[in-house]
Amino acid sequence: MSDDTQNPDPSADQTTSEPLSRAIGERYLTYALSTIMNRALPDARDGLKPVHRRILFAMRELRLNPTGPFRKSAKITGDVMGNYHPHGDAAIYDAMARLAQPFAMRYPLVDGQGNFGNIDGDNPAASRYTEARLTAAAEALMEGLTENAVDFRPNYDGTLEEPVVLPAAFPNLLCNGASGIAVGMATNVPPHNLHEVIDACLHLIKSPDARDDTLISIMPGPDFPTGGVLVESRDTIAEAYRTGRGSLRLRARWSVEDLGRGQWQIVVTEIPYQVQKSKLIERLAEVIQIKKVPILADVRDESAEDIRIVLEPKTRAVDPDQLMAALFRVSDLEVRFGLNMNVLIDGRTPRVCSLKEVLRAFLDHRREVLVRRSNHRLDKIAARLEVLEGYMIAFLNLDRVIEIIRYEDDPKAVMMAEFKLTEVQVEAILNMRLRALRKLEEIELRAEHENLTAEREALMAMLADEGSQWSRIADQLRETRGQFGKSAPGGQRRTDIAEAEEVGPIDMDAMIEREPVTVILSKMGWIRAMRGHQPLDAEVKFKDGDGPFMAFHAETTDKLMVYGANGRFYTVPANNLPGGRGMGEPLRLMIDLPNDAAVIDMFPWRDGVKYLVASKSGDGFIVNSGDILAQTRSGKQVLNGDALLCKPVTGDHAVTVGENRKLLVFALDELPEMARGKGVRLQKFKDGGLSDVTFITLEQGLSWKDPAGRTRREDDLTEWLGKRATAGRMAPRGFPQDNRFN
Template sequence: MSSDLPDDPEDVEAPAANIEHVRIEDEMEQSYIDYAMSVIAGRALPDVRDGLKPVHRRILYAMNELGVSSGSSHRKSSSIVGETMGDYHPHGDSAIYDTLVRMAQDFSLRYPLVDGQGNFGSMDGDPAAAMRYTEARMAPIAEEMLEDLEKDTVDFQPNYDDRLTEPEVLPAKLPNLLLNGSSGIAVGMSTNIPPHNLGEVVDATVHLIDNPDCTTEDLMEHIKGPDFPTGGNIVGKDPIYSAYETGRGRIRMRAEYEIQSNDSGSDQIVITELPFQENKARIVKRIAEDVNEGTIEGVSDLRDESDRDGVRIVIDLKRDANADVVENQLLEHHLESTFGVINLALVDGQPQVLSLKETLEHYVEHRKEVVRRRSEHDLAEAEDRAHILEGRLKAVDNAEAIVNLITESEDREQAQRALEGDLDLDELDVDLEYTDVQSEFDFSERQAEHILRMQIGSLTSMEAGEIEEEYEEVQERIDYLESVLESEETLLAVIKEELQELKEQYDDDRRTKILEDEGQVTHEDLIPEEDCLVVITEQDYIKRMPADAFDPQRRGGKGIIGSDPKEGDRVSKVFRANTHDYLLCFTNRGQVYRLKTYEIPEMSRTARGKSAVNIVDLDDGEEITAVVDTDEFTEDECLTMVTRQGYVKRTCADQFDNILSTGIIAAEVEEGDELVDVEVTDGTGDLVIATEQGMTIRFDETEAREMGRTARGVRGIDLEGDDRVAGMVQTTDDDQRALLTVTRRGYGKRTPLTEYRPQSRYGKGLVDIKTDERNGPVATVKAVDADDHIVVMSDGGQIMRCPVEEISTVGRNTKGVNVMEVEEGDRVASVTVIPGATIDD
């Protein structure tokens, strides 16, 4: 024992026998690398040669050792798991059983390696039954992975406790890495390889063998793309090529479905195949949630009619639903997913990202090694057999002498020595007539041992004929095996022949279709471009209706029902927009939100609408009071805003480019005030502000200078008493339009804008219309042309469309004419203009 060791174990002050100084960062780095490589090579990544991780390989090898083949009866899964864990894979039974289950699931593996009996889970995410309740055996195709294992075709290594040996890799008669794919997360890397069709992979492998210089495009003539066990579709060929060429890519998967008509005449969408690895029950649940929340509109019923024969999810649509729109919503949220290809596998124990060609090349090299070692093994056995047969033939030719020699020998050892020619026959009491054959007794040790074990009946002439026939066959076998070992061309021919045989036995039809990528179809593409009317109530219910659903009427009519607000609610705003327009929605509190018109749900005239909080993030008490169509302005223009208390400000339109989903501040509105109207201006015109008590003021818009979004603005009009601003329009000196003024009681008039002379900002203005008891206060003002139409809507939901030319043109300070007959207790809420250019004659 070294003198450096302490004599007393309790003496903690004694020096250590050997101290090595190591930087802690170096030790941590090396330890982490060792751990990472252990996980990478020992658990998470498949071997490029057989496409299996250690746990898969050990399960199959354990089943092979147990004799649980495809022709045997099923064995309890717990027995297989126990054998695997006890002898080869000491990492816990749950991990082994989970792997065994997945190898038996026909919706997880394209070609299942295990034939399971019992509950092995489902596409709904249901777990498999406990291992004590299920049974399993190898699938026939798994036996192809193990074939020739006993012929020294692969190297073996000690198991975890050195009691047994296990194969480092399986002979893998099939290119399993591509057939069944693989997925796994290692340390710092992951793999995700899609499954493929056996027939296509075999054809591509044969093509590669025949054409070693082929390209990815050449291989894709045979392998069209991944072939998932659940079928479905792949959208686009370019992502497939990218994945095959570089080893990485993103493949868009799409469910298989069709639009049908049901017995009631309405449409239904029937889903029959789902993207790979999607949970069917979860998809159905999420579709139902989106329907209930209004994200998907037009669905009347949803049913999962799937059974053992396959997937069938039925989505019934409402009669007035646009099937294309619902289809696109389903594709966007539920029926399409992405498969991220990472073709990472172990090559000589090192992780590598491989192209399709490299993957096949490594497989072919593995099979060349397997076939070579198998041929060497078979050749050795054939030569050994030929050697024995040669001895038997010689023994038949000298049968009498050999029998006499054996019978005259003292013991078996002496007889063997005599047969091998190591014993002088004079030492034996043998008739001289047989001594002349001594020179023939030069059998090898193996031959001599075999002759001594032969029965007398084996020395007949008939037996000799059979031996000669077998010897010729063995010689032919030897010649063939030697040719395989001597010629790589012959060896490759063997590989091709075996692959073709496997194709004939296991090939099936492709399940996944490859679709042309016609571009991403957006929701907007499926919405017809048309003018519509958007109605908003004070309690923030919102909807849209086609503008052409309302026929023009003569002025003075009552109109028809355009909305049915609930009790205590009333209409606050109606405006015209195109379904494809982007809208800026300004609220009374000075916030602005952005949305597409088609995002507003389309509903019938009598519908109440949908809560706006589902579309824009409105706070309590916040309501939309002004809407601007972004298609009507450019970035060098301004948005000019006016509040109820007469504050005016202009803000450059480019400050509204990036609007959050929660909105942004458009104007600072003081308590007790509210934003009432917004106009698009370019700095060259005038603003006309109208009040509820019938006053108007016109002034140069540049008198209200440009300000930031958070500014309050400047005074635009001097309001008297409790008067408030009703609206605002923008005009120019040569503007031939008229100012349309409509009061709460449904009266209105047109007055040429040229009659409103410009003044300085913050004046009292001029009288526009009389707001007596008959007219009531002003509801709003609009700038109109003679060929325009207006849509007037009341608080109670009555709506009337009227040609502007029906309304008289009169001067300022007049009462106007009856535009809409408003019932007692009702009043005009809002007016919008349909330009003459958009009206279909």
């Protein structure tokens, strides 16, 4: 045989082929399931994700008890990563730091020493600078781990074991909340008050078929660690808890502080959950800078240990409720919390659960823990009773036992044969110390035997009766409630629940102080507003290479309409314009006007005014002022085509002139009113297009200025009078060479 036959290539049969779609599908499904079950979604039983569970278990293995010493966070992170969670140390430390943050966790599970971040959004110090240990709440979650309360599984390399789930003495999922994004699903459970959650559990134990409304009356809503006010109706909250999905509005807590002499300021003492204070202050400062809420004058952060954000109104005549209602709209002083109770049931099945289902999952877990711990205790009692019975036989036959031990070659076998003892009992007797042979020890053994026998009977009776089991669970929950409930430090409800007070419609324009301004727009598109009505021909400085384009008088309460060559109207509030001390700001930073579209006109918006919009090709129509207001930066498309002009409609006739110098006068009623479109033909041109349009009262004739500045007029316009879309006649003698009326 050849060498190839004797030694086949080991890689020859290891290559397989399969469709790419199937290969990708199988691998992505594996990844998705791993993310859902082992990373992003919490377990309904203990409310923890694997990383948090492993952190707490590793800290327990390090004996970091609530009353013990702290250990370096780097040591804890290293143990978690090396023993149970083979991922990045930064991710593990971030997860541990969050468990220690009182503004993130309603009942912190890690007691941190050092800089673990703050509500401003600053990151924790490096793990080598901070220390940590467990809290009493974390200890309660792990109570019973040594008593076979839960299953253990091998760690990632099979050298150690870790718990599949923690025993959880309280419903941590609801008490501390959870959030996470998996593949194709997410979860967002708000924190709640432990006292209320346990009260709901006790009611569910008493009445397993309890109605959702009853549970919600016991648990009225979330209780966030940062406090605030939940402004949602009871029906909205109830519906969210019934379905497991909903949106809840959370507002900052504020009050009016009297400064005397009629002066006042607003003080914010609690901000919504998960809102970074520094970013909130930045947003409020931006609102002041761009004058989005004109009645707000200043914002100051005077926070120390507690939050204190001071908001100063512009005048004392401002209504505080109106001011706060406006700020709730434009800042994170009010946020929406998207409730989504998508959790793992029994650690395997992701499901969006109602409040009742989440409570039931916890209670069923507690019952399983109770049964397992009781059976474990029974095994311990049985083993101890076996030893005690051996001890008592030894005490009854003490002299013979001593004789056997002294003279027999194999005392173990002789004692087992003579006294009918088990191997365990004989080993215990042989290991007994001489000091245990005193009379008092015999009395103590008999008392211990009686107590253990009574305890065994009680445990067996409890395991045989479901009602007794639930009674024991209820007692345990009451004990936990006493430890962490309303009577404990920090156990009182922090978030108030109230329906939002109705504030009248907020007229943002009414908040703006009405002042005259002169708006100046340069050729290069830089805009500014100078205080007061300055002379329009006054000399103004511009950037090098720039110059004046247009100037007009307006007021700070005006909406300014910008008409672009693309046929779109843009709205710019006059109070948002930069002041006149500098060169202004580019108009294109305020609106989304394309670079290739020039500004054709700009004017203050007035209600009830009609405008003629026309294109270079000579098409146009009349549009009402109400149809040109734009609500967004992108503006509002009105004229389809290359825009030429926009002019307010007056008089009873329109006068058009083309690039061919032909002039046409026709009645205004021939022009249609439209909100958007191409329009109709104004004047017919063989070559060229439209130059200008003006409006006149026919009886008063047409006037214009010649190059010398003298006013010329034509009283009899019969020669040029015609129907719309006709060619017209050559302009009268002396008409401007640029074919413009003004």
